[in-house]
Amino acid sequence: MKRPKSKQFRKQKRLSELQEIELLDSWIESHKPDSGSNPLSLPPPPPGVQDAASLPPYAGSTKFDQLPISNRTKDGLRDAKYVRMTDIQRASLPHSLCGRDILGAAKTGSGKTLAFLIPVLEKLYRERWGPEDGVGSIIVSPTRELAGQLFDVLKVVGKYHNFSAGLLIGGRKDVDLEKQSVNDLNILVCTPGRLLQHMDETPNFDCSQLKVLVLDEADRILDVGFKKSLNAIISQLPKHRQTMLFSATQTKSVQDLARLSLKDPEYVSVHEESVTATPNRLQQTAMSVPLEQKLDMLWSFIRTHLKSRILVFLSSCKQVKFVYEAFKKLRPGIPLKCLHGRMKQEKRMGIYSEFCEKRSVLFSTDVASRGLDFNKAVDWVVQVDCPEDVASYIHRVGRTARYLSGGRSILFLMPSEMKMLEKLKAAKIPLELVKANEKRFQPVSGLLSALLVKYPNIQYLAQRAFITYLRSIHIQKDKEIFDVMKLPVDDFSASFGLPMTPKIRFLNQKIKSKIISEESLPHEPENAVGKSELKVSTETLMVNDSKQDEENDLLLTDDDADEAQPKANELEDVIPATRVLKKKKLKINVNRPVGTRVVFDDEGNTLPPLARIAETQSSDGALLLDKGKKDEYYKRMREEMKQMDKEDKLLERQRLRERKLKQKMKLKGGKPKDDDNEGESELSGSDSEAMENRNRKKSKIYFDSDNDDGTQNETNDKIDQKSDTISLADQEALALKLLSSMHS
Secondary structure (H helix, E strand, O other): OOOOOOHHHHHHHHHHHHHHHHHHHHHHHHOOOOOOOOHHHOOOOOOOOOOOOOOOOOOOOOEHHHOOOOHHHHHHHHHOOOOEOOHHHHHHHHHHOOOOOEEEEOOOOOOHHHHHHHHHHHHHHHOOOOHHHOOOEEEEOOOHHHHHHHHHHHHHHOOOOOOOEEEEOOOOOOHHHHHHHHHHOOEEEEOHHHHHHHHHHOOOOOOOOOOEEEEEOHHHHOOHHHHHHHHHHHOOOOOOOEEEEEEOOOOOOHHHHHHOOOOOOEEEEOOOOOOOOOOOOEEEEEEEOOHHHHHHHHHHHHHOOOOOOEEEEOOOHHHHHHHHHHHHHHOOOOOEEEEOOOOOHHHHHHHHHHHHHOOOEEEEOHHHOOOOOOOOOOOEEEEOOOOOOHHHHHHHHOOOOOOOOOEEEEEEEOHHHOHHHHHHHHOOOOOEEEEEOHHHOOOOHHHHHHHHHHOHHHHHHHHHHHHHHHHHHHOOOOOOOOOHHHOOHHHHHHHOOOOOOOOOOOOOHHHHHHHHHHHHOOOOOOHHHHHHHOOOOOOOOOOOOOHHHHHHOOEEOHHHHHHHHHHHOOOOOOOOOOOOOOOOOOOOOOOOOOOOOOEEOOOOOEEOOOOOOOOEEEEOOEEEEOHHHHHHHHHHHHHHHHHHHHHHHHHHHHHHHHHHHHHHHHHHOOOOOOHHHHHHHHHHOOHHHHHHHHHHHHOOOOOOOOOOOOOOOHHHHHHHHHHHOOOHHHHHHHHHHHHHHHHO
16 A cells, blocks of 8 residues: 655655746747747757756757656657657647647648647646646547547546546537536547537536647638537637647638637648658559449459458448448458448447457548548558548548558549549649459449348438439539539449439429430430540559459559450440420319209109108199108118117127137137138139129128128128118218208
């Protein structure tokens, strides 16, 4: 058992902390770099131990030990094996330690996380921040996974500090527990939605003393999707604070910077002068793939890279779910996982951890494209759907080739999206156009068709994936690249295995009429153009794999392109579509003449409508109904109805009794005694017997459809005999008389 620390020890510790803070303040103040300067251009300080007498300049330092940071932070960095700084850390830390606002941009995987975590810890340490001081720093992340990753790094680097930190993200049910402790936290790592929820709902939640605000992946947080939440958050924060923004694609919009109240921010872009906008160790390729062949190409790629860790990006959650469920049933030979925003947080974090540990294929939306650093290198990043802009492409491919590791990526582009290739090259992204190896191409559409018949739930997912993909294309801003009218919708639906093309309800009437008018005219098939473009002679992909991997690779070399060319020009007969005629809806004419009913006697004379009920008497030329005979007729009808009611009740009780007996026999595993007879009658009955049964059923007025054997009992015969005494005309006349008596 450890002995409690004495008062003298605690006092000595406080004195040493005060002395260290004074030393750090004087060191930072005496050698802070000039505003706007680039510390990367300065030489590193001479080696030696820093003390109060000699404090060397820290701008230009290459190691963390040479920075004016506390020993607690240095110990945490040393335990995590962080020794040398990356370029973004060398350029930003000298400015951020001085308390300046930072606007940092660097390539993916360059170490931006430590570039803002170290200033956060040091700022609160020099302010002697404690639990009673409340929230001192807020770190905002656009996704839950990235927030969890930042929190893990914070726990490692800041484990020797006494600060309390918390992770506030959506998708968890412990909101009430968070409300109880959120006021005692010093550092909050959160997503915008959950932070705003606590600001609105948690009592006494106060951020008025905030010292540091950090926006990781700032361009995404400043986007339209988070605009409303971010404005509400900023309105509740003090203006006098240090603000740091970091991302791989940074914004310089004056409007965005004014929203955040940045004061003379330091623009730190270490790779702005770089030849490429992506990591140098990243080998990037693109391939022209028609829309209807994307799933075939993806399946072929997975089948030829079974020993790789592959990250596949799709445009919507429904697509991710469908491709994952369908490919899982087809069993490609490698573990499959999926990650999208509709999943619960615990499951998302579990899948993220599993993908970090095992070689597998992860189908994901853009939720995994921002900031996530997988512990083990991702071998391939496959973009099945074209990214919406250059920034999205950079963040997607940035999940591989992290820091000093290498990686490869491939982008599937439709012929109508080839202009995106020009935009990427204009943004200093080196892309090689490659071809598909026809020998390794494995179509999967036929397998999907059989799969959808066997599993109706997957067919529903296919329909939803089809609709959501077209919707994602329809809402894109760049119509020069993304045009839903140019897509082969029917072929795309068939590639999903769907027997019929689902209705596209989100398109407006103008687009629908345009599609119908184009389909109504016979036209030449355009598939030959799309397929031939896939085989255009381009540069080959140089992959440093073994000979066996090169032979099994899906990507084609120039020598194989000529052999595959004749197959690409094979065309199928195209049947021109026809216009579907719509029937004209006719309005009902309310003024048209209404039919009247006339009753005649045997001699052809007209009779009153109620003459069949009783005989009529003539008095002064007027027809009157015989009241005595009318009452006698009504009395007879009432007696017959009572008798029929009794018989109906008897039949109903018998029917219920038989049904109950059948249920009991079914539960016991037996069969009723009449089952054998029923089977014989169904198999051996002649056509004449069947016709007799039909005739008997037609003569009924009250049907007994519950009898399984289809035979009539004596009670039914009695009902038929009773009902025959009243003709249809008599019944209609009775009804008319009753209606007239009600209105009189």
